[in-house]
Amino acid sequence: MQEKYFPQEIEPRQQARWAEAKTFEVEADTSRPKFYCLEMLPYPSGRIHMGHVRNYSIGDALSHFKRMQGFNVLHPMGWDAFGMPAENAAIKNNARPDEWTIANIDSMRVQLKQLGFSYDWSRDIASCTPEYYRWNQWFFIQMWRQGLVYRKNATVNWCDACNTSLANEQAEGGFCWRHDDVPVRQRQLEQWFVRVTNYANQLLDDLDTLEGGWPDRVITMQRNWIGRSKGAEVDFGIEGQADKTIRIFTTRIDTIYGATSIVLSPDHPYVEDWATEDGVTSALTSFVIDFDLQRKYIQVPDKVENRPVVPANYVPETQIPKEGVFTGRYAINPFNGEKLPIWTANFVLMGYGTGAIMAVPAHDERDFEFSNKYGLPIPRVIVANDFTGDVNAPLTEAFTPKDDKCTVINSGEWSGKPVPEAIAAMTAHAETNGFGTAQTNFKIRDWGISRQRAWGTPIPFIHCATCGIVPVPEDQLPVALPKDLDFASKGAPLAEHAGFVNVACPTCGQAARRDTDTMDTFVDSSWYYFRYVDAHNDKLPFDPAIAAYWMPVDQYIGGIEHAVLHLIYTRLWTKITRDLGLITFGEPVKKLLTQGMVTLASYRCATHDWIYPTEVIDGKCKFCSQPVTTGRIEKMSKSKKNTVDPDEMIRIYGADTVRLFMLFAAPPEKDLEWSEAGAEGSSRFLNRVWRIVYKWNDRIADCGLQIADFSTEARALRRKTHQTIKRVTTDIGERMNFNTAVAAMMELTNELYAFDAVVKDAATDSDKFAVKEAVEALVKLLAPFTPHIAEELWTSLGRDEVVVAAAWPAYDAELAKADELEIPVQINGKMVAKVIVAAEISDDDLKAAVLADAKVQAKLADKQIVKTIVVPKRLVNLVVK
């Protein structure tokens, strides 16, 4: 063992040792308990960033811990390798996206290996390889056979920056998920869809089973995104048109007697018909035309240097003032025969429910606002109970019933019924009389997965004039991407590649065309964790028997940004895979950890814009000595010039230090601010561990006997050792609080130094034993966090095997127990003294010891004890007057 800790020399050597011994390569083994630890796979952008390092340091610590506890641990890594940046690079640098991507993967793999993560690299997968994406195609065809994918002409979200359509999840809030400054616009396109709505109920209901294992935040976001609402559809007659009805959707059929108008979406087919009927001069017609114009105006961004930008006067759709116009027609309320004006208004969405609503201004804020603006009939209260105003007087605001205990009034034969009962009875009434039906609606839509891009999985279908849409026969999979696509072309490169497009129909043999869309890249990440369990299978995406052993994932770790995107798709894909008969469970992930961001303080100089924290000296810019704006904490990003390169940190401090700091500086789910001084602290700790082991190494080498006669200090050290094992075990295993686990190991190290200072050169055999026990435990406890130094120290302690495969230390509860306790004494809840007593003291003896204490006696001088509260072994509180 050398005197100085030199991570740059140790780390590559230990990494080579693990690789040679295939320490982290695993096989399914039903005789052993398994643990599947999964971290979100990276997009191969070219460089690992600190966010990755944090994500993978957490997963790696947990994997090591479980492995040392005896689990058969599957810990894989791969590459989410299809997507836009590769195509952009291809266009810009005239490169090939496959070469660009593979080169990036190769350099990022080197970076991950330098960090020493315990991946089973034999299972490395990249989604852009035909060996992987052929199974996307296979799944797609199976799903088509089950009726789970279909084609339709639909209004889809379109991003002008990506030049492709997007799924609803990728266009949340009206902006592209990749370009938060690019509003999506709507286009009509023929597209492939996955029938998510078939699974909407399951996706929602199964969230209950995830509670406890998944963060509440994620569960809530998914619930809101799926957005189930139960209600009824009701047909309103149209005056003078006996053959037509208007179907509305409502969740509050109990308020139907309060309806004062019917409002249709401007996109509703009736509105279009009536607008045409009425002719160009009518108010309705011009409203509809204006509505279309307005929509086009708001949603088509300007372009600057070919990049779309938001116009300064852009108004998000949700903030447009409510506007409407009377259509000149009247509807008939089927419950009471009442005549209601039919309006059309910009706030009614054609895409949700039936595109038509009944307006109940008395009980709906939005309806109230709209009715008030246009002087529609005076609202009437029809749900009451906790309503305190006069039910006959005009309302000044909508009254939203607080709970289901309210009663319906002013509603004919239904009056007097509690709301839930009224809803059931009135829905049934509508059903029996043929003018309505119970209906559940969801916000979640079918997943549009066609992309008009070339760097993705080709959709394995052929369009034949005679046979229609024909799947590519499975023995001809994969449908491979051509290598010679022209990415510089303005259109879709796949559609322009004659060799790819022109094909004989598999059914009739006539000339036909391949589908030229590719799949959304979220398909790749929807099932990659299944592929890891059997990464080289060329008969199926995976062997069901092997998946039955490894799956589901025990712990998944990744960023919160995937709460409704990736994490809904994986749940959906698992349910589909189950229904295809490959597996028997419906949820892929038992426990989910959403780790916080890595942030860094940003500084801004008036002349030099964003500057790195290291370029700030005493609050002034290094280049011009002007004072900088106070640092804000922001997510690391290149544009803010506040990134930290992991490679550089590894070069300076070593991988172990970087990993340790990532785990020590904050609990995993919170944001973590990178700090160079903090990293130095972690480095200092590892140096301290190294030095104390070095100092005792020779002395404890030949110490094998357990000695009975321990000094007070040696007993204290042993106690600390066993307490630390206990704490680290629960901190990792039960709480996933790596930061406090590290703190505990630091305390043990401090205790070793204190012991060393007392014993100096005069160590007895029992002292050596206590130190050996402490050092061996410390090295093992360190292994999940800083495996390289742990290995090196383990070897120096005379061990041949790798420490990362050694058994996790056990603690002795007896030895961990304190033999003396310091008990705080309170008088009326205020701390006045501390007494030191034997650990096994009885409550009565403790009380006596407290009363005998001089300080306590002084405080009690002229007071009377009214009550004594003894919390066994923790505290005594005397209530006096």
Place this chain on the structure above:
RNA sequence: GCGAAAGUGGCGGAACUGGUAGACGCGCUAGACUUAGGAUCUAGUGCCGUAAGGCGUGGGGGUUCGAGUCCCCCCUUUCGCACCA
């Protein structure tokens, strides 16, 4: 606007079931060893105060023998959702 989470030293953060607030680390102060040290070791470090003592977990109230922790009101920050009938 609606919903959720969080506010603890100069800083990152501990305090797990209502029971010694500030573990551990950074920073800072003093000392030791050193030719020197941005190395290392030792001691100190919530605030006010020479001290005794007092005050302290965003602010205000409450429950309790006892509140960072539970309840109510307010403030601030962050994050989701924002016409879903």
